Amino acid sequence: MPPRLLGAVGWSLGAVLAALGAAAFLLLVLTAAKDAALPARNKYGLVFDAGSTHTALYIYRWPADKENGTGIVSQVEACTVSGPGISSYADNPAGAGASLKPCLDKAMKVVPAEQQRETPTYLGATAGMRLLREQNSSKAEQVFAEVAKAIGEYPVEFRGARVLTGNEEGSFGWITVNYLLETLVKVSITGKWTHPPTEDVVGALDLGGASTQITFLPGTTIDDSSTRALLRLYGTNYSIYTHSYLCYGQNQALKRLMASLHQVTTSSLISHPCYPRGYQENITMAELYNSPCVPAPSPPSPAQVLTVVGTGDPVLCSISIQKLFNLSCGANRTCGFNGVYQPPVRGQFFAFSGLYHNLHFLNLTGGQSLSLVNATIWQFCTWEWEKVQNEFPTTNRTQLRDACAASSYALTLLLRGYKFSERTWLRVRFVPQVANVDVGWTLGYMLNLTNMIPSEAPQRVIGLQRSNWIAATVLLAIMLILIFCLLTVTCCQKSSSGYESL
Template sequence: MRLTWKERVMTALLGAAVASGITTLILILVEATNVFLPTDIKFGIVLDAGSSHTSLFVYRWPADKENDTGVVSQALACRAKASGGSSSHPSYLQLGLWLHKTSALCLKHLLLSPTSAPIIGFRAHPRNPGWSHPRFLTSSHLQRPFVQIRSQSQVPGSGPGISSYASSPDQAGESLRGCLEEALTLIPEAQHQGTPMFLGATAGMRLLSQKNSSQAADIFAAVTRVLRQAPVDLWGSELLAGQDEGALGWITINYILGLLVKFSFSGEWIQPPEGTLVGALDMGGASTQITFVPGVPILDKSTEATFRLYGSEHQVYTHSYLCFGRDQMLLRLLAGLVQSSPVPRVRHPCYHSGYQGTLSLESVFESPCVHTTAPPDLPQNLTVEGTGNPGACISAIRDLFNFSSCEGRDNCAFSGVYQPPVRGPFYAFSNFYYTFHFLNLTSGQPLATANATVWEFCQKHWKLVEMTWPGQERWLRDYCASGLYILTLLVHGYGFREETWSSIEFRKQAGGTDIGWTLGYMLNLTSMIPAELPAQWRAQSYGVWAVSVVFMVVTLVAVLAVAVAQLFWPHD
């Protein structure tokens, strides 16, 4: 039986529709490939409770870390003020990952290392036994620090360190509220509960623990009480060992500079070629740290920190000198001058000529770093008079060191402390930077120029200094002593010479990120947080997608034509 014209046309249209539809399905199902969608961003909060101020940092990293170490960047830096205020600035350092989060291309897996790389030792997480808490495997024990006067690192309006709230511990917790509010505003509310937070107290609280352990415990309790009110996952509030502080600062610098891992032009995270890593010189209010990779084996294992990052193992020399921070140095220097002064008028060679001020005797001798007592016959308030004598100032500063214990020993810094010779480039930050920045010595000037500049500043009359730098009276009198102290520490203590001085760079930030121990800690912390697999999706190349659309249109047209023919073509 022969088909009618209508049946022939409809059969052809149906055949075309079926063939086109099958072709479309094949292109969609067979030619499609799996792609990874941009991953979620995780957040973490670290508070640096230093001797002179408390800073809060918010960090972020991609959830899909494949080598157990996240790629972290700084999102917020906030300095706590008294009475719960804050002073903050965002950080726009983007370390490659989220630069591509809006790209049409899928994010590739991070090829950081063929092996997993958590950092050294771990302690059980206080609230989740299944997780660990990073801890450096050094033989150092926690020392207990305090006292803070004025820190050069302070800015107008910033609050003091939590150790200064010994008589009113509740105020220590309240001082953190302003920065906490800013951090919670930045982090999406849905992620608050899963955001880890840690407070690390450094030399200021270690000194307070030496002086009065119950006051230190009250401050930690008050701080923890306020932090637990925030809707985040508090990992703890505790003292940070000096060795940990130095080693974590070293990790921060080398990570920021791309010496541990970097983003390649091929869109992958790779380890850079072997090269000299950068040493770290840190000076706070109560302690100072030196950390670097020596060119010889480390003989004293108590000064060695060993850890793995991005699949590579690192051994660094690190040592922390308690009571050699800027503020405690100034106190010890002043106490020594008071002891040697036969009259209530103290002549201070590190203060500018023409300077005169009143000194509270109790404020000088209450620090655990001052191992002498006040002379019994002196009044409670002394008059301090500046003489502007840098030579005498250096002599007084050298009396703070015990250089004689290292005589005849090559690998020794001072106070009998083992140290291999310094090697490679160094970044000097915190009070190293603040002092030399004020003196305009952060542009790579040679050692002779740095020395001459500090001497010239020390010999200026106080009135001229006040007129030249108005509004900075709070710190002006101490820049001379700080500058000469840094020169003495670096040259006669750590062993830098004219030929190695140029290897020191005085920096506050690197790549838009503040230098300190907090970023290094967060890198460790991310290795404790479970990774999340990136979401997958089926995708096609543009050419296959275009052909699929054409065949889909053909299919729809054919089906539509069959429907029209069925409805409007009259029967034969």
């Protein structure tokens, strides 16, 4: 080949390769910039908390590319369903389904239309439906059928409605709190995954309308397998203590308190030491004994009218509430109450739901000492009904009536039932939310069912994004084709030059 032709071909080949290299570099930079500029696609999840007194819908959101991350699920919206809990619709099952629709309509405005059909949606029912299932299982199934029918009318990926066991409710609440606190696994700024020490894991205390749960990581072996839950989260095994006390939720406990006060009198007048002095109301026997938690006296007289009069006596109120608990543990055994095994409480606890709301009403959720909490509740329980109404003019009548009883019950449950003491009291934090997410079992339930908390720690992946790899692969293929073509042309020209020289 003549030197001039050879130089031209070499120059052309070098120019093409340089241009392709520059193009590859620019395309990768632009692709990365484009990907960085685009917002990460979010995924959504819906969970109905069908409690004994009311139902709420929680709408969660998380980045799709961080499904196994931690601390990245956010609560977009919470919608309270109008009316009572779904168990109250035992004689009107269709009403249970209809009650959910306004909140579902709201959710459809939050979740983008193109993502609704892939949005996992769950309904979990707790103690209210547990009680209904015990009373009448066919009515409970009818309620669930109508609920499923109503949710099925919406373009979501409905994954079923069911009753949670008490231990599930406690475990999922524990997972929720620790997930949000990042005490199960933590990711650093550099992207490295680390396991915080187990001492950072916190316990969970929940008080609903019909049941109450205590869940924590004890410092000893759990002797009773019925109170043990084995979890493997992010590659770490947890053997947690959890127990749910049915009929010891606030509403059922206060109903049982009223029944116990009625059963010690021979008249239709009930003196209620936890109600403010000057308060009075009439109730029927049917209203008082309408729950399986409150066995009716024999013979029942459902139409009989009872007159309830508040006496505002904090001493007698506390004594009456304590009688709801069997505090005998038996030989060689530690327990909470009613003979249920419980190891000594250990570590920090987060108390939520009714435990938070009862004490927050009296401004007692700011880390006050136990003596101050006791004194404040004691003083409030001596107030007359007129003073209570004047001090809280915007609070509804039922909440005002029950405020002394509810706060006294919460305190008795924690101290006498769960065995917290003056020493461990300050380890209990009363919260409604963690990281702007409502605390309860719903988030833990969704995380579990969507496998968003893996049993093994996620592996870090370092490298180019998928779009960058595609661009690099295409450019490499083009470069190889062009190089092949240039080499072919060069060889042909060399052969041609050889024939011409002959």
